[in-house]
Amino acid sequence: MRPSLQRYRNILDFALSSLLRRKGRNLALISVYTLVVFVIASLVFFVQALKREAHELLAQAPDMVVQRMVAGRHDPVPLAQVEAIRSIRGVDEVQARLWGYYYDPVFGGNLTVLATEDAALAPDAIWIGQGVARSMRVKEGDLIPLRGYDGQSTLFSIQKVLPESSELVSSDLVLMAPKDVRALFHFPEGLATDLAIQAGNPRELPTIAAKIVELFPDSRPILKSEILRTYEAVFDWRGGLMVVVLGSAVLSFIIFAWDKATGLSAEERKEIGVLKSLGWESSDVLLLKFWEGTVISVTAFLTGVLLAYAHVFFFSASLFEHALKGWSVLFPRFRLIPALDGYQLTVLFFLTVLPYTAATLVPSWRAATVDPDAAMRS
Amino acid sequence: MIELSQVVKTYQAGLATPFTAVDRVTLSIPAARLTVFKGPSGSGKTTLLTLIGCMARPTSGRIHLHGLAGDALPHLAPAEALEITSLPERFLTAIRRRTFGFIFQQFNLVRGISVLENVLLPTYPTGEDPRAVEARAVARLESLGLARHLRSSVDRLSGGEAQRVAIARALINDPAVIIADEPTAHLDSRLSEEFMDLMSQFKDAGKTLLITSHDPIVYDSDLADMVVEMRDGRVVSET
Amino acid sequence: MIQHPGILALLVASGIVSLLLAAAGWQGFRILRGWDLRSGSEVQLDLERRTYLVSTLVANALLIQILSLFLFIFTAEGLHNQFVGAMCAAGSLAVNAYGYPTLLMKVATCLLAGVWLVLHRADTQGYDYPLIRPKYLLLLILVPLVLTETWLQLSYLTGLKADVMTSCCGSLFGQGRQGFAAELAGLPPRLMQPVFWGTFAALLGAGFLLLRFRRGGGLFSALSLTFLLVAVTALISFFCLYIYELPTHHCPFCLLQREYGFVGYPLYATLLGGAIAGLGVGALAFFRDRESLTAVLPTLQAHLAWTTLLLAVIFTLIVGVWMALSPLRL
Numbered sequence: 001m002r003p004s005l006q007r008y009r010n011i012l013d014f015a016l017s018s019l020l021r022r023k024g025r026n027l028a029l030i031s032v033y034t035l036v037v038f039v040i041a042s043l044v045f046f047v048q049a050l051k052r053e054a055h056e057l058l059a060q061a062p063d064m065v066v067q068r069m070v071a072g073r074h075d076p077v078p079l080a081q082v083e084a085i086r087s088i089r090g091v092d093e094v095q096a097r098l099w100g101y102y103y104d105p106v107f108g109g110n111l112t113v114l115a116t117e118d119a120a121l122a123p124d125a126i127w128i129g130q131g132v133a134r135s136m137r138v139k140e141g142d143l144i145p146l147r148g149y150d151g152q153s154t155l156f157s158i159q160k161v162l163p164e165s166s167e168l169v170s171s172d173l174v175l176m177a178p179k180d181v182r183a184l185f186h187f188p189e190g191l192a193t194d195l196a197i198q199a200g201n202p203r204e205l206p207t208i209a210a211k212i213v214e215l216f217p218d219s220r221p222i223l224k225s226e227i228l229r230t231y232e233a234v235f236d237w238r239g240g241l242m243v244v245v246l247g248s249a250v251l252s253f254i255i256f257a258w259d260k261a262t263g264l265s266a267e268e269r270k271e272i273g274v275l276k277s278l279g280w281e282s283s284d285v286l287l288l289k290f291w292e293g294t295v296i297s298v299t300a301f302l303t304g305v306l307l308a309y310a311h312v313f314f315f316s317a318s319l320f321e322h323a324l325k326g327w328s329v330l331f332p333r334f335r336l337i338p339a340l341d342g343y344q345l346t347v348l349f350f351l352t353v354l355p356y357t358a359a360t361l362v363p364s365w366r367a368a369t370v371d372p373d374a375a376m377r378s
Numbered sequence: 379m380i381e382l383s384q385v386v387k388t389y390q391a392g393l394a395t396p397f398t399a400v401d402r403v404t405l406s407i408p409a410a411r412l413t414v415f416k417g418p419s420g421s422g423k424t425t426l427l428t429l430i431g432c433m434a435r436p437t438s439g440r441i442h443l444h445g446l447a448g449d450a451l452p453h454l455a456p457a458e459a460l461e462i463t464s465l466p467e468r469f470l471t472a473i474r475r476r477t478f479g480f481i482f483q484q485f486n487l488v489r490g491i492s493v494l495e496n497v498l499l500p501t502y503p504t505g506e507d508p509r510a511v512e513a514r515a516v517a518r519l520e521s522l523g524l525a526r527h528l529r530s531s532v533d534r535l536s537g538g539e540a541q542r543v544a545i546a547r548a549l550i551n552d553p554a555v556i557i558a559d560e561p562t563a564h565l566d567s568r569l570s571e572e573f574m575d576l577m578s579q580f581k582d583a584g585k586t587l588l589i590t591s592h593d594p595i596v597y598d599s600d601l602a603d604m605v606v607e608m609r610d611g612r613v614v615s616e617t
Numbered sequence: 618m619i620q621h622p623g624i625l626a627l628l629v630a631s632g633i634v635s636l637l638l639a640a641a642g643w644q645g646f647r648i649l650r651g652w653d654l655r656s657g658s659e660v661q662l663d664l665e666r667r668t669y670l671v672s673t674l675v676a677n678a679l680l681i682q683i684l685s686l687f688l689f690i691f692t693a694e695g696l697h698n699q700f701v702g703a704m705c706a707a708g709s710l711a712v713n714a715y716g717y718p719t720l721l722m723k724v725a726t727c728l729l730a731g732v733w734l735v736l737h738r739a740d741t742q743g744y745d746y747p748l749i750r751p752k753y754l755l756l757l758i759l760v761p762l763v764l765t766e767t768w769l770q771l772s773y774l775t776g777l778k779a780d781v782m783t784s785c786c787g788s789l790f791g792q793g794r795q796g797f798a799a800e801l802a803g804l805p806p807r808l809m810q811p812v813f814w815g816t817f818a819a820l821l822g823a824g825f826l827l828l829r830f831r832r833g834g835g836l837f838s839a840l841s842l843t844f845l846l847v848a849v850t851a852l853i854s855f856f857c858l859y860i861y862e863l864p865t866h867h868c869p870f871c872l873l874q875r876e877y878g879f880v881g882y883p884l885y886a887t888l889l890g891g892a893i894a895g896l897g898v899g900a901l902a903f904f905r906d907r908e909s910l911t912a913v914l915p916t917l918q919a920h921l922a923w924t925t926l927l928l929a930v931i932f933t934l935i936v937g938v939w940m941a942l943s944p945l946r947l
Contacts, residue, residue: 007505010502021491229699271488280503283468284502343623346688347625351625358637373428388659392660466744
């Protein structure tokens with residue numbers, strides 16, 4: 001090995017051995033460091049996983065949804081609009097959707113009730129999502145009563161519990177025949193909740209939307225890309241808010257690290273004095289300190305990231321689920337799909353390792369410039 | 379030869395209590411000889427040795443090393459005189475590494491690591507082939523009768539053994555000059571005599587020896603070619 | 618927008634870099650003012666110790682700056698779908714007037730900090746701190762540049778407003794903004810091809826001249842900077858077409874994506890590294906007459922020149938192989 005490389009190796013070896021010699025102190029530092037990485041990493045992974053779920057959810061969503069606005073409120077759309085919109089150039093398909101929210105007083109949550117034309121659905125039967133099955137404690141073949149608009153309960157038999165492929169989509173979903181939806185909500189004939197539109201070329205969507213508004217000035221077209229953007233912004237915003245809150249944790253950690261690094265024990269100061277008197281130069285000691293910092297950072301970073309990974313993807317981020325998801329009580333137990341990407345790791349590295357490194361630079365330099373003759377004078 | 383002219387070292391200059399540890403010392407120290415610096419504690423002998431040994435830079439004055447520093451600077455022939463007082467730290471360190479070996483009063487072994495590792499410490503920054511230096515260290519330790527302690531921790535050594543480890547460490551880079559600061563302060567008479575025997579071996583091997591001491595075993599020894607007496611930072615007598 | 622974790626990371630990084638360099642600049646200023654090598658006073662010894670602090674600070678700042686250069690592009694990339702009309706980082710950067718200036722300043726500060734470290738390396742090899750003055754003067758130039766970059770980046774990031782749906786109006790018809798990628802299409806390949814290969818050949822020639830006859834350090838340096846500029850233009854103009862396998866996609870940023878094997882990282886890293894080493898050769902050429910450096914400078918320059926040449930060849934090999942293997946023919 002070349003001498004310059006061998007020097008790096010020698011000093012790394014010595015850094016490892018001196019870290020081990022001061023186990024107690026370094027373990028305390030690594031534990032706090034790991035905790036900080038763990039919390040921030042959990043958050044970043046969790047937000048990222050939610051974003052990915054949202055993307056998957058929207059992958060099946062229509063390119064554009066058209067709602068009708070009455071007095072600034074969302075109102076049913078006349079089915080007559082379907083034909084008019086279908087005749088706009090670029091529109092592939094228009095589907096009138098019938099759906100609504102059903103509040104269940106027993107367990108206090110909202111269900112999404114959606115009409116389906118699926119021929120496999122038996123009369124008076126429904127399909128339900130995993131979340132519904134869980135909270136109502138029902139399984140396939142059971143009968144459940146749903147209270148209609150007039151207070152009368154109707155019994156439905158559960159024909160199928162939807163598979164768990166991506167729970168966020170179907171967790172709170174109840175699928176039933178259109179006539180049942182209309183009966184349950186007293187939804188008038190000839191109207192739909194909204195219209196789903198598919199376009200051949202997504203680039204034409206803005207033009208199509210403009211034409212729809214021209215035809216029906218009281219309608220509101222919503223593009224899938226806009227929903228996606230909104231989701232992303234909302235998730236980022238919430239996640240970022242948490243990161244900002246956690247910033248104070250990072251800050252106190254930095255102060256802790258600074259303190260640890262500055263409070264060089266008399267023993268350690270003497271040791272560096274000895275090394276310098278033996279022919280170690282300031283830059284050799286700086287390299288030693290650099291290696292020590294690297295070993296500590298790498299250990300804490302990897303441990304923290306692995307723990308956070310387990311926390312988010314195996315234990316469903318139990319620590320801040322409520323802070324971040326919280327739009328329905330029906331999400332209590334869904335598994336996020338594990339995934340890790342370089343960008344998230346880089347961001348984490350920036351948020352945790354860089355502040356630590358910066359905080360230890362000046363103390364390392366102070367340690368490195370101990371006078372070599374200090375060893376003689378003591 | 380080491381030549382000092384008008385060397386001054388002042389601490390806390392500019393403050394209310396400046397302290398001049400070494401005051402206008404002019405001296406010639408012959409090569410391959412044993413020179414003893416004696417004087418009460420606080421007389422400046424240790425500070426003087428740190429200045430000669432490139433550990434600290436004098437506040438003023440000049441120190442020349444003649445034919446001792448090897449090829450420390452790229453543009454100098456090894457035999458030329460080298461003026462070390464205005465060199466940056468990295469050059470001083472490079473010179474110190476190859477030219478001076480230090481034996482400290484407190485031995486200054488690093489606790490918690492083995493005897494062998496302690497001896498190898500000065501070689502880490504040089505990046506030399508680790509097998510070669512380790513072989514050298516083992517041979518040196520064996521010649522000092524420490525073969526069975528190679529892997530044991532330095533915390534368990536007796537005073538005499540600890541000093542021999544420190545000596546082995548001082549010699550690992552084969553320096554031309556050995557500097558020992560009060561080497562016999564923590565040794566009984568028998569061990570002090572043994573130490574002086576070792577020094578005589580090194581002197582025979584052509585090393586330049588600089589020793590501070592107020593122990594008569596050292597400064598009255600036949601080995602001492604020159605005794606420099608110091609007081610209050612000044613040289614009082616040279617014999 | 619500011620709560621996006623990537624944006625936070627960038628702000629943290631630029632805050633740290635500014636802090637480190639401001640501290641280094643202040644130390645540098647003190648060193649410039651109080652420096653007296655002939656003196657062995659405690660003040661001088663203390664200043665010499667501080668040179669270690671400054672170099673540690675600048676080295677760390679440079680490392681963070683290079684990392685954050687890539688994070689910046691990556692973040693812009695990730696944000697593009699929050700802006701109507703932005704197809705990739707090129708679009709995100711064009712969202713407000715500060716995006717591209719920030720990017721350019723980041724590159725410029727990386728180059729300058731790299732050159733500073735080259736000077737520092739040479740300085741440590743001279744026995745009388747031969748470059749102390751030019752080195753710290755350069756540092757005093759670098760500090761305001763980095764602070765400006767931090768300010769630009771802050772303006773860019775805080776100026777980002779996602780085109781989010783509002784309840785009163787569903788659709789935002791973002792036709793006002795144009796995809797910036799198309800505007801960056803650059804010069805026609807017919808012109809850029811010979812220019813690129815010509816610059817490459819000239820760089821190799823100057824390298825030969827420098828390594829064989831120890832002449833033309835300044836020329837080599839200028840050519841290495843030219844090579845950086847020409848290579849980036851060539852990337853946009855025609856190399857990327859082969860990589861994307863599309864005759865019309867001229868984007869310098871999509872290269873960094875997974876779909877293209879992250880080929881952008883080695884490409885930009887080699888260009889940046891080569892330019893730093895090449896500029897270092899030129900910067901050192903100014904000081905070849907300093908007595909304490911005459912023995913070490915030629916070796917250092919040769920190492921740097923080799924680095925530049927090697928990195929330029931690697932860059933050219935990567936794009937060349939990609940061109941040869943690409944099914945696209947212009």
